[in-house]
């Protein structure tokens with residue numbers, strides 16, 4: 001990976017009237033990496049990305065994309081940067097995918113072959129105009145449009161939203177191939193497992209600021225607690241279990257009959273838990289000790305229950 005970041009944002013602020021969409025956000029994207037920006041609806045992800053793309057101007061702060069200022073150096077950046085907007089916004093609805101992609105290819109010096117690209121993103125030789133395509137097909141066209149010019153850097157706003165599971169996996173494979181070819185990928189997503197599996201670097205944003213960032217492993221290992229999961233009859237007395245466990249343990253019934261204990265797990269804690277179950281005539285089914293997932297960390301950071309991602 002090159003030392004110069006592909007994207008560098010310092011103290012970015014963007015307001016819409018009284019709404020602070022972005023409120024002092026700073027981040028760096030390493031060249032050749034996949035960076036996932038996650039956060040609840042309205043967190044400021046799209047606004048940040050659109051400023052990087054040159055579509056919006058910041059109120060203050062500094063943004064550098066491939067060392068350039070996107071609000072001034074758009075002409076120099078356009079051939080080098082691919083952009084996928086949410087739901088393929090901005091495409092002419094009467095165009096067919098191949099027409100649109102061929103048109104975009106002509107704007108670039110060394111474009112990809114359009115037929116090959118359409119096949120790679122799962123469009124085959126789909127001939128219907130864009131307005132007749134399904135949401136998932138439009139997503140694929142938008143992804144192909146971002147890639148056709150062989151960009152060094154791509155910004156993808158929710159690239160797998162609305163895709164079926166097979167198409168989502170195939171998109172992940174494509175993004176991993178791009179990274180192997182040295183392309184920098186910045187994406188937003190509401191799928192925390194997508195960020196966890198795919199991204200080298202995850203940035204959690206809320207209320208226009210970065211709450212936490214790091215590799216998925218760093219973000220989850222920074223939390224000392226592990227989690228024990230088990231199944232049993234619904235509506236167990238979690239307060240009684242909680243009282244039996246050491247201070248700091250958190251017990252909750254996630255869904256009826258599915259329990260989670262978040263704590264520093266050691267053999268003694270496990271023994272206390274199973275003794276409590278034995279004393280209450282409960283067979284703890286599927287008992288598992290595991291690390292907390294990125295989703296656990298995310299929900300804790302943004303405040304569980306405040307907003308569904």
Ligand SMILES: Nc1ncnc2c1ncn2[C@@H]1O[C@H](COP(=O)(O)OP(=O)(O)OP(=O)(O)O)[C@@H](O)[C@H]1O
Pocket residue numbers: 016019020021039040041042043044045046047048
């Ligand atoms: N053009 C605009 N005019 C006024 N307010 C706007 C405008 N664009 C965005 N906002 C507001 O700025 C805030 C951040 O929006 P943004 O689209 O950046 O969030 P997001 O994190 O991308 O959300 P989502 O996950 O729902 O796409 C929201 O409160 C939104 O309503």
